Amino acid sequence: MADPLHEELASVKRQIGDFFQLDFENGEIHLHSVKGRAFILPTETWVTLRRELVETFKEGAIPFMFQIGYAVGSSFIEEMKKVDPNPEVILTKLPEVAAASGWGRFTITGDTKLGREVTFSVSRCPFCHRIEHAETPICDFLVGVLNGLSDNLFQRPHEAKETKCIPMKSEVCEVTITEVTEKTAEQRHWGSYVLFPWLFNPKR
């Protein structure tokens, strides 16, 4: 299937130095696009982290990973908005940023203007890397990232669901975000951690 975005990413052949600069003396990695630092977490460490969280917190690990992801996605958008607040522009840049950060190959389809329903398809997803088999989708961190990212980007609450996951014998991990008029039961349950300030703004 023709994938113009992938062809574009493949043809540009960007190097890691195009996005990050290593200050070896001070042990810092600086971002080029926005002011800030980054650090590297090996995917193998992520696998261990996830396994330990599941062993310790059982099903509680799922909302835990989701909440961490939500904050990451929301704060990422805060930074991106400083460059250009237009959601369509940010979502156009996102695959390149994701690729440069080792987050896999993103394809984004749907209503990228208003965010009523958007699907993020991720091949080579790092968050389920090396996991051979799963009965249910397991990229809870990624789901949280895309939920936080979408809520902040479109300033509306969304529900995010992973509908395909590579360890479930899929080619890609796929997360669909859908705008909701009010919080879902799960969002209400975890409401003390997930904030939707605009829901409490009487002007909207």
Ligand SMILES: [Zn+2]
């Ligand atoms: Zn997945």
